[in-house]
Amino acid sequence: MTTDIQIQYDVLSKEGLASHLKLINLRISESKSMYIVHRALVEQLHKKRQGNANCKTRSEVRGGGRKPWKQKGTGRARAGSIRSPLWKGGGVIFGPKTKEYTKKLNKKEKQLAIRNILYNKRKQTVIVNDSYFQSNQPNTKLILKNINDLKINQSEKILIILPKKDVNIYLSTRNLKNVELIQANQINLISIIRSKHLVITEKALDIIQKVYNE
Structure with a gap:
């Protein structure tokens, strides 16, 4: 049985200050939360086996x-x-x-697992303005400064979720071993679970709600 949950986030600006509020609605399963997450994780790990x-x-x-x-x-x-x-x-x-190695998992079950894990990680999630990481050229120092402004420890795993591919952000973060980039419509359980902090842009959050909340 699923339940509709509304989560409220502060959207942070370039200076790391809250500019406005953002709401997201997630349909989660409270009774079988870890069961469905485990099933989806096993299915993804099976796909990685050669x-x-x-x-x-x-x-x-x-x-x-x-x-x-x-x-x-x-x-x-x-x-x-x-x-x-x-x-x-x-x-x-x-x-x-x-x-x-294959494991049968329905599309809606996978979406439910992603919604559940996003809900469980809500306290480790930060929502930023769409222009927070944008730059005219690759700049690793700027990315590190932006992460510091969010009060995030750089030695811990960080997952940045963007609405679409950005070459400059990719080139700026590829040498940072604890930072992973991913598109909002391609997120997966392994990346979310092993990350200590989730940083999501506003547009990416809208895509997540649209794609995974069916």
Whole structure:
């Protein structure tokens, strides 16, 4: 069962001061909050697995059609094929085979999981003006100053959510190991969970409410 929750944020200006209020409505599940988040997290982790480890069995190894030597009279152990797992270059017993790791998750379940985790992280979320990080050219020092103005510890993981790609902001933050950029319509659970602080622009917040609040 879902519940409509309204969250009120202070929108911070360039100086890190509250300029006005911003409201967001989220439809969350209070009874199965962590259950649905766990399901969505497992599904995303499954997608990251390659599953391309593969060993050949004795039926797949090339050669070995002829018996290496006769059955009796040589003094050596019996051998029927050079493809035997006992031989060097032979097949592998119980080795890994190519596998596709998939987990079924409905679109609405994934959206609900993202809404739940955003609600749980509301106290670590900061909403800033759309022009807060904008710059005419790449400037890492400016980004660090903006983060300091928000009273955020730079040694902790920070996720900045933007409405769309911005080359200057990307070039300004790519050398900052604790800062991650992401578009509002492409957010994922792993990025949100491992981040200590969420910094979201006003337009990005509107996109989140529109895309994930169906």
